[in-house]
Amino acid sequence: xxxxxxxxxxxxxxxxxxxxxxxxxxxxxxxxxxxxxxxxxxxxxxxxxxxxxxxxxxxxxxxxxxxxxxxxxxxxxxxxxxxxxxxxxxxxxxxxxxxxxxxxxxxxxxxxxxxxxxxxxxxxxxxxxxxxxxxxxxxxxxxxxxxxxxxxxxxxxxxxxxxxxxxxxxxxxxxxxxxxxxxxxxxxxxxxxxxxxxxxxxxxxxxxxxxxxxxxxxxxxxxxxxxxxxxxxxxxxxxxxxxxxxxxxxxxxxxxxxxxxxxxxxxxxxxxxxxxxxxxxxxxxxxxxxxxxxxxxxxxxxxxxxxxxxxxxxxxxxxxxxxxxxxxxxxxxxxxxxxxxxxxxxxxxxxxxxxxxxxxxxxxxxxxxxxxxxxxxxxxxxxxxxxxxxxxxxxxxxxxxxxxxxxxxxxxxxxxxxxxxxxxxxxxxxxxxxxxxxxxxxxxxxxxxxxxxxxxxxxxxxxxxxxxxxxxxxxxxxxxxxxxxxxxxxxxxxxxxxxxxxxxxxxxxxxxxxxxxxxxxxxxxxxxxxxxxxxxxxxxxxxxxxxxxxxxxxxxxxxxxxxxxxxxxxxxxxxxxxxxxxxxxxxxxxxx
Numbered sequence: 001x002x003x004x005x006x007x008x009x010x011x012x013x014x015x016x017x018x019x020x021x022x023x024x025x026x027x028x029x030x031x032x033x034x035x036x037x038x039x040x041x042x043x044x045x046x047x048x049x050x051x052x053x054x055x056x057x058x059x060x061x062x063x064x065x066x067x068x069x070x071x072x073x074x075x076x077x078x079x080x081x082x083x084x085x086x087x088x089x090x091x092x093x094x095x096x097x098x099x100x101x102x103x104x105x106x107x108x109x110x111x112x113x114x115x116x117x118x119x120x121x122x123x124x125x126x127x128x129x130x131x132x133x134x135x136x137x138x139x140x141x142x143x144x145x146x147x148x149x150x151x152x153x154x155x156x157x158x159x160x161x162x163x164x165x166x167x168x169x170x171x172x173x174x175x176x177x178x179x180x181x182x183x184x185x186x187x188x189x190x191x192x193x194x195x196x197x198x199x200x201x202x203x204x205x206x207x208x209x210x211x212x213x214x215x216x217x218x219x220x221x222x223x224x225x226x227x228x229x230x231x232x233x234x235x236x237x238x239x240x241x242x243x244x245x246x247x248x249x250x251x252x253x254x255x256x257x258x259x260x261x262x263x264x265x266x267x268x269x270x271x272x273x274x275x276x277x278x279x280x281x282x283x284x285x286x287x288x289x290x291x292x293x294x295x296x297x298x299x300x301x302x303x304x305x306x307x308x309x310x311x312x313x314x315x316x317x318x319x320x321x322x323x324x325x326x327x328x329x330x331x332x333x334x335x336x337x338x339x340x341x342x343x344x345x346x347x348x349x350x351x352x353x354x355x356x357x358x359x360x361x362x363x364x365x366x367x368x369x370x371x372x373x374x375x376x377x378x379x380x381x382x383x384x385x386x387x388x389x390x391x392x393x394x395x396x397x398x399x400x401x402x403x404x405x406x407x408x409x410x411x412x413x414x415x416x417x418x419x420x421x422x423x424x425x426x427x428x429x430x431x432x433x434x435x436x437x438x439x440x441x442x443x444x445x446x447x448x449x450x451x452x453x454x455x456x457x458x459x460x461x462x463x464x465x466x467x468x469x470x471x472x473x474x475x476x477x478x479x480x481x482x483x484x485x486x487x488x489x490x491x492x493x494x495x496x497x498x499x500x501x502x503x504x505x506x507x508x509x510x511x512x513x514x515x516x517x518x519x520x521x522x523x524x525x526x527x528x529x530x531x532x533x534x535x536x537x538x539x540x541x542x543x544x545x546x547x548x549x550x551x552x553x554x555x556x557x558x559x560x561x562x563x564x565x566x567x568x569x570x571x572x573x574x575x576x577x578x579x580x581x582x583x584x585x586x587x588x589x590x591x592x
Contacts, residue, residue, distance in 0.1 A: 170281020309338020
């Protein structure tokens, strides 16, 4: 018998991975450290203008190029656009594999998780999502039922109540705490508010709808109570990156920790000095306490600024030093030159507006286009006096904000028809549709709604509406339309609804031509969606970033001064920036 001797294999020299991207040449030392570190918890303290997006983009490319499966990477951002931009840039750097990284917002991720696994906690997969306006409509309906909005009664309006409920959820405060801190004038109504909150919660469960806050609350509940699902998701997403960590709320930070339970490969990126969303429930403590929640965390600071000049950064550093608690950092730049910021005292708002308008005209005379100049403020109403002065001096401007596309009445009218197809239990959408029909008021709508809720086939019942009334034919037509469009694609549904709705629009609203253009734009948007559920979810969680409200434009279409809130201006830059109302109690708010 022939014998074989197994020999010890010769050691093979380690050959370093050959990367197609020259990371060392394209990143500074701190950025490179972030990009090369994959394992374990990492906190990246990214100062303003320090190339945070570039660093995240290169890190995605490096991870994929190193052999990490793209679908094992989860990138959580505060807008879908931010995630898409990073992944698109990473794909341009490397290849199309980067497009397969799971990227999106916390709410979009929560929506996916709940539709897939929500049954474990009693959440049906067919729920629909309420935007802020829809949520306020539900609250208004409950106020009417409870007769809490009677004239002469000092009870908060629906938008205030929505804010109270949302703050309580995001800050994890009791209603007593929220009302006492933010709305003390309504403290005597606290018992009714507590009761209303219970009714609000019960309504949403009964009608299979969720608001933005519910998406996060139920996702946390699911991950906390069901270890098998938590571990499955944690093993799926082996590498988690969270952008703008200083703007996460307590629930979002808890979701991150639950998702990382099997590996702790979390990279949080942010800057406690840039936390500006406390009014939405953001908790800057999340970033400060990251090393406490992840004791093995490595802290890397990005301090080199690529946008500004040193005189401005010196002032920034001095301001940051005043913080009672922060990560020590010193912003610097290699760019030379630049002028120091100027502090201009004014005696009153009128003088402030006159100075800003006068200086803008001077800058324009110096050759600086108006579109390279911005005026920033904390809240939109702070600019009202300035707007009058700008109009007086014929300075054209665009004000960022106004009514968002999805919040416009005519868009919500169309979407209401689609919402009842997706969820026939959505009686707020039913109510909105019914009130569009001439001759139907709130009381009649409520009676029809009550009958609709008893019917197994509400569209068919409406198409054969039996009662004699002046609106009988209109109701029957509505029912027939809903039956017709139910099996169609969103684009075909919108096309038929436009034909049905246009006469109503022309009779009900002014500026009908402009509104019809918006419906045409909505039609274009729907063409990219194959199913109604996805379309409605996307429109609610990530609506088009366009305002319906437009300032009258001049012939100089592109040369407009920009008026913007600080929140809308985050991440943007201009040649010259004015910050108005920089006074205690106004900037920041007295409640900050």
